[in-house]
Amino acid sequence: MKKLTITLSLMLAFSPVLAENIYINGDVSSRCSIVQDTAGRWGNPSANVLTTLPASGGQVPIIRFDYTLANAYYASISTPISFSSSPSLTDSTVFTGVVSVTQTSSSDQSGYQAASTTPAANTRQYGLTIAGSTWFSATSVATHGGGNNTPFPSGSYTGIVVASCIAM
Protein backbone atom coordinates (compact mmCIF):
# COMPACT_ATOMS: atom_id res chain seq x y z
CA MET A 1 0.00 0.00 0.00
CA LYS A 2 2.83 2.32 0.93
CA LYS A 3 4.60 1.53 -2.36
CA LEU A 4 1.45 2.27 -4.33
CA THR A 5 1.02 5.63 -2.60
CA ILE A 6 4.61 6.62 -3.35
CA THR A 7 4.29 5.53 -6.98
CA LEU A 8 1.09 7.51 -7.45
CA SER A 9 2.62 10.56 -5.78
CA LEU A 10 5.63 10.43 -8.10
CA MET A 11 3.40 10.02 -11.15
CA LEU A 12 1.35 13.04 -10.18
CA ALA A 13 4.45 15.09 -9.42
CA PHE A 14 6.01 14.53 -12.84
CA SER A 15 2.91 14.48 -15.01
CA PRO A 16 2.65 17.45 -17.40
CA VAL A 17 0.20 20.17 -16.57
CA LEU A 18 -2.56 19.99 -19.14
CA ALA A 19 -3.09 23.72 -19.64
CA GLU A 20 -2.28 26.03 -22.50
CA ASN A 21 -2.27 29.74 -22.99
CA ILE A 22 -4.85 30.72 -25.55
CA TYR A 23 -4.01 34.05 -27.13
CA ILE A 24 -6.41 36.48 -28.64
CA ASN A 25 -4.80 38.69 -31.25
CA GLY A 26 -6.26 41.76 -32.84
CA ASP A 27 -5.20 44.78 -34.82
CA VAL A 28 -6.77 48.18 -34.69
CA SER A 29 -6.87 49.56 -38.20
CA SER A 30 -7.99 52.88 -39.49
CA ARG A 31 -11.72 53.27 -39.97
CA CYS A 32 -11.37 56.04 -42.55
CA SER A 33 -9.28 55.98 -45.70
CA ILE A 34 -8.96 58.66 -48.35
CA VAL A 35 -8.27 57.37 -51.82
CA GLN A 36 -7.35 59.35 -54.91
CA ASP A 37 -9.68 57.71 -57.40
CA THR A 38 -8.92 60.01 -60.35
CA ALA A 39 -6.09 62.52 -60.57
CA GLY A 40 -7.04 66.06 -61.50
CA ARG A 41 -5.73 68.05 -64.41
CA TRP A 42 -6.29 71.58 -65.59
CA GLY A 43 -7.22 72.23 -69.19
CA ASN A 44 -6.49 75.60 -70.77
CA PRO A 45 -9.52 76.41 -72.97
CA SER A 46 -8.65 80.08 -73.28
CA ALA A 47 -5.55 82.13 -72.59
CA ASN A 48 -6.63 83.35 -69.18
CA VAL A 49 -8.53 80.29 -67.87
CA LEU A 50 -7.46 76.99 -66.33
CA THR A 51 -10.25 74.57 -65.56
CA THR A 52 -10.65 70.94 -64.57
CA LEU A 53 -13.88 70.62 -66.60
CA PRO A 54 -13.57 67.77 -69.15
CA ALA A 55 -15.30 69.84 -71.86
CA SER A 56 -12.33 72.20 -71.69
CA GLY A 57 -9.66 69.53 -71.78
CA GLY A 58 -9.36 69.16 -68.03
CA GLN A 59 -9.98 66.29 -65.66
CA VAL A 60 -11.96 66.61 -62.45
CA PRO A 61 -10.23 64.96 -59.49
CA ILE A 62 -12.33 62.27 -57.82
CA ILE A 63 -11.72 61.41 -54.18
CA ARG A 64 -13.13 58.36 -52.47
CA PHE A 65 -13.69 58.10 -48.73
CA ASP A 66 -13.97 54.59 -47.26
CA TYR A 67 -15.28 54.52 -43.72
CA THR A 68 -16.53 51.60 -41.70
CA LEU A 69 -18.04 53.52 -38.81
CA ALA A 70 -21.22 55.55 -39.10
CA ASN A 71 -21.45 58.96 -37.44
CA ALA A 72 -17.73 59.00 -36.67
CA TYR A 73 -16.20 61.25 -39.35
CA TYR A 74 -16.62 64.39 -41.37
CA ALA A 75 -15.35 64.54 -44.93
CA SER A 76 -13.99 67.99 -45.64
CA ILE A 77 -12.82 68.92 -49.13
CA SER A 78 -11.17 72.21 -50.08
CA THR A 79 -10.53 73.39 -53.62
CA PRO A 80 -7.43 75.51 -54.40
CA ILE A 81 -7.43 79.24 -53.63
CA SER A 82 -3.92 79.76 -54.98
CA PHE A 83 -1.33 77.95 -57.06
CA SER A 84 1.16 75.91 -55.10
CA SER A 85 3.56 76.40 -57.99
CA SER A 86 3.31 78.52 -61.11
CA PRO A 87 5.31 80.90 -63.26
CA SER A 88 5.54 84.46 -61.98
CA LEU A 89 2.10 86.07 -62.38
CA THR A 90 1.70 89.75 -63.18
CA ASP A 91 -2.03 89.99 -62.50
CA SER A 92 -4.53 88.66 -59.98
CA THR A 93 -6.13 85.21 -60.27
CA VAL A 94 -9.64 84.36 -59.15
CA PHE A 95 -10.29 80.77 -58.08
CA THR A 96 -13.70 79.12 -57.96
CA GLY A 97 -14.46 75.57 -56.95
CA VAL A 98 -17.37 73.18 -56.60
CA VAL A 99 -17.37 70.01 -54.51
CA SER A 100 -20.12 67.47 -54.97
CA VAL A 101 -21.03 63.86 -54.26
CA THR A 102 -20.72 61.83 -57.45
CA GLN A 103 -21.29 58.27 -56.25
CA THR A 104 -22.29 56.45 -53.09
CA SER A 105 -22.09 52.84 -51.96
CA SER A 106 -25.52 53.05 -50.37
CA SER A 107 -28.67 54.87 -51.41
CA ASP A 108 -29.01 55.92 -47.76
CA GLN A 109 -26.14 58.36 -48.41
CA SER A 110 -28.17 60.28 -50.98
CA GLY A 111 -28.80 63.14 -48.57
CA TYR A 112 -25.13 63.98 -48.07
CA GLN A 113 -25.00 66.87 -50.54
CA ALA A 114 -28.11 68.58 -49.18
CA ALA A 115 -26.90 68.23 -45.60
CA SER A 116 -23.37 69.48 -46.33
CA THR A 117 -22.04 72.75 -44.94
CA THR A 118 -19.44 75.31 -46.06
CA PRO A 119 -17.20 76.16 -43.10
CA ALA A 120 -15.03 78.23 -45.47
CA ALA A 121 -15.64 79.71 -48.92
CA ASN A 122 -13.60 77.04 -50.70
CA THR A 123 -14.46 74.16 -48.35
CA ARG A 124 -17.43 71.81 -48.21
CA GLN A 125 -17.95 69.50 -45.25
CA TYR A 126 -20.06 66.35 -45.15
CA GLY A 127 -21.20 64.34 -42.14
CA LEU A 128 -20.50 60.69 -42.95
CA THR A 129 -23.54 59.26 -41.21
CA ILE A 130 -23.88 55.96 -43.08
CA ALA A 131 -20.93 53.54 -43.19
CA GLY A 132 -19.63 52.77 -46.65
CA SER A 133 -17.84 54.57 -49.45
CA THR A 134 -18.53 57.93 -51.03
CA TRP A 135 -16.97 59.51 -54.10
CA PHE A 136 -16.56 63.29 -54.31
CA SER A 137 -15.56 65.46 -57.24
CA ALA A 138 -13.73 68.77 -56.81
CA THR A 139 -14.01 71.08 -59.81
CA SER A 140 -11.61 74.03 -59.91
CA VAL A 141 -11.44 77.03 -62.24
CA ALA A 142 -8.71 79.68 -62.19
CA THR A 143 -9.25 82.91 -64.12
CA HIS A 144 -6.36 85.29 -64.62
CA GLY A 145 -6.41 89.04 -65.03
CA GLY A 146 -9.86 89.92 -63.74
CA GLY A 147 -11.68 92.11 -66.28
CA ASN A 148 -8.51 92.51 -68.34
CA ASN A 149 -8.47 88.82 -69.35
CA THR A 150 -4.68 88.85 -69.04
CA PRO A 151 -3.28 85.58 -70.42
CA PHE A 152 -1.56 83.14 -68.09
CA PRO A 153 2.20 83.10 -68.71
CA SER A 154 3.36 79.84 -70.25
CA GLY A 155 4.61 77.22 -67.83
CA SER A 156 3.25 74.60 -65.49
CA TYR A 157 0.66 75.26 -62.82
CA THR A 158 -0.14 73.23 -59.75
CA GLY A 159 -3.02 73.57 -57.30
CA ILE A 160 -3.88 71.40 -54.35
CA VAL A 161 -7.21 69.92 -53.37
CA VAL A 162 -7.19 69.04 -49.67
CA ALA A 163 -9.36 66.11 -48.63
CA SER A 164 -9.71 65.61 -44.89
CA CYS A 165 -11.29 62.88 -42.83
CA ILE A 166 -11.94 64.41 -39.41
CA ALA A 167 -13.11 62.40 -36.41
CA MET A 168 -16.40 63.72 -35.01
Next chain:
Amino acid sequence: MNRFALLLLLITTSSSAHQMSPTYPKLGLTHIAGVKKVEMQIFNAREDVEFYEIGVFDVNWKPINFVSLYKIIKIDYLSTVKFDVYLTDADSLAAEYLCSRSKLRSDKNNQAMLATRICSRFK
Protein backbone atom coordinates in the same frame (compact mmCIF):
# COMPACT_ATOMS: atom_id res chain seq x y z
CA MET B 1 -24.69 41.49 -49.53
CA ASN B 2 -23.99 45.20 -49.14
CA ARG B 3 -21.45 44.46 -46.41
CA PHE B 4 -19.76 41.87 -48.59
CA ALA B 5 -19.57 44.31 -51.49
CA LEU B 6 -18.10 46.98 -49.19
CA LEU B 7 -15.53 44.55 -47.78
CA LEU B 8 -14.56 43.49 -51.30
CA LEU B 9 -14.24 47.12 -52.31
CA LEU B 10 -12.01 47.93 -49.35
CA ILE B 11 -9.79 44.90 -49.97
CA THR B 12 -9.42 45.34 -53.70
CA THR B 13 -9.24 49.08 -54.22
CA SER B 14 -7.49 50.68 -51.27
CA SER B 15 -4.33 50.93 -53.33
CA SER B 16 -3.73 54.66 -53.06
CA ALA B 17 -5.01 55.48 -49.63
CA HIS B 18 -3.76 57.22 -46.54
CA GLN B 19 -4.77 55.84 -43.15
CA MET B 20 -4.08 56.81 -39.56
CA SER B 21 -5.10 55.11 -36.36
CA PRO B 22 -6.37 55.16 -33.70
CA THR B 23 -9.33 57.39 -34.48
CA TYR B 24 -9.85 58.38 -30.86
CA PRO B 25 -6.42 58.35 -29.18
CA LYS B 26 -6.09 58.70 -25.43
CA LEU B 27 -3.16 60.51 -23.89
CA GLY B 28 -1.20 58.41 -21.44
CA LEU B 29 1.35 59.12 -18.77
CA THR B 30 5.09 59.20 -19.41
CA HIS B 31 8.07 58.85 -17.10
CA ILE B 32 8.40 62.65 -17.16
CA ALA B 33 6.12 64.53 -14.80
CA GLY B 34 3.80 66.96 -16.55
CA VAL B 35 4.14 65.33 -19.98
CA LYS B 36 1.64 63.08 -21.69
CA LYS B 37 2.10 60.83 -24.68
CA VAL B 38 0.07 59.17 -27.37
CA GLU B 39 1.19 56.52 -29.86
CA MET B 40 -0.12 56.73 -33.41
CA GLN B 41 0.47 54.96 -36.67
CA ILE B 42 0.16 55.92 -40.31
CA PHE B 43 -0.17 53.58 -43.25
CA ASN B 44 0.88 54.93 -46.63
CA ALA B 45 -0.74 53.34 -49.64
CA ARG B 46 -0.18 56.38 -51.83
CA GLU B 47 2.55 55.65 -54.32
CA ASP B 48 2.91 59.36 -55.12
CA VAL B 49 3.53 60.38 -51.49
CA GLU B 50 6.62 59.74 -49.38
CA PHE B 51 6.24 62.23 -46.53
CA TYR B 52 3.50 63.06 -44.05
CA GLU B 53 3.38 66.05 -41.72
CA ILE B 54 1.79 65.72 -38.32
CA GLY B 55 0.10 68.49 -36.38
CA VAL B 56 -1.92 68.99 -33.21
CA PHE B 57 -4.78 71.49 -33.11
CA ASP B 58 -7.31 72.88 -30.67
CA VAL B 59 -11.06 72.91 -31.25
CA ASN B 60 -10.74 76.06 -33.41
CA TRP B 61 -7.97 74.49 -35.53
CA LYS B 62 -5.25 76.65 -34.00
CA PRO B 63 -1.91 74.81 -33.81
CA ILE B 64 -0.83 73.43 -30.43
CA ASN B 65 2.80 72.88 -29.45
CA PHE B 66 3.87 69.27 -29.35
CA VAL B 67 7.03 67.23 -29.50
CA SER B 68 7.72 64.28 -31.75
CA LEU B 69 10.89 62.77 -33.12
CA TYR B 70 10.04 64.24 -36.53
CA LYS B 71 7.17 66.50 -37.57
CA ILE B 72 7.55 65.37 -41.16
CA ILE B 73 7.80 61.60 -41.34
CA LYS B 74 9.07 59.58 -44.28
CA ILE B 75 6.80 56.63 -44.94
CA ASP B 76 7.61 54.32 -47.81
CA TYR B 77 4.86 53.09 -50.09
CA LEU B 78 2.79 50.33 -48.43
CA SER B 79 4.57 50.83 -45.12
CA THR B 80 3.33 51.59 -41.65
CA VAL B 81 5.18 53.91 -39.31
CA LYS B 82 4.48 54.26 -35.61
CA PHE B 83 5.28 57.51 -33.86
CA ASP B 84 4.83 59.10 -30.44
CA VAL B 85 3.47 62.57 -29.81
CA TYR B 86 4.24 64.30 -26.51
CA LEU B 87 2.21 67.14 -25.02
CA THR B 88 2.52 69.07 -21.80
CA ASP B 89 -0.35 68.73 -19.37
CA ALA B 90 -1.45 72.30 -20.15
CA ASP B 91 -1.39 71.76 -23.91
CA SER B 92 -3.10 68.39 -23.60
CA LEU B 93 -6.14 70.11 -22.10
CA ALA B 94 -6.56 72.23 -25.22
CA ALA B 95 -5.58 69.60 -27.78
CA GLU B 96 -8.55 68.36 -29.77
CA TYR B 97 -7.25 66.98 -33.08
CA LEU B 98 -4.10 65.16 -34.17
CA CYS B 99 -3.73 65.24 -37.94
CA SER B 100 -1.45 63.80 -40.57
CA ARG B 101 -1.26 65.45 -43.97
CA SER B 102 0.43 64.21 -47.11
CA LYS B 103 3.25 66.33 -48.49
CA LEU B 104 3.25 66.66 -52.25
CA ARG B 105 5.94 67.31 -54.82
CA SER B 106 5.24 70.01 -57.38
CA ASP B 107 6.98 68.41 -60.29
CA LYS B 108 4.04 67.63 -62.57
CA ASN B 109 2.49 69.89 -65.18
CA ASN B 110 -0.93 71.53 -64.78
CA GLN B 111 -2.05 69.20 -62.01
CA ALA B 112 -4.83 69.74 -59.53
CA MET B 113 -3.13 67.55 -56.94
CA LEU B 114 -4.72 65.90 -53.94
CA ALA B 115 -3.45 66.39 -50.41
CA THR B 116 -5.01 63.96 -47.96
CA ARG B 117 -5.41 64.74 -44.30
CA ILE B 118 -6.72 62.45 -41.56
CA CYS B 119 -7.53 63.85 -38.16
CA SER B 120 -8.01 61.77 -35.03
CA ARG B 121 -9.78 63.31 -32.07
CA PHE B 122 -8.50 63.11 -28.50
CA LYS B 123 -10.81 61.46 -26.01
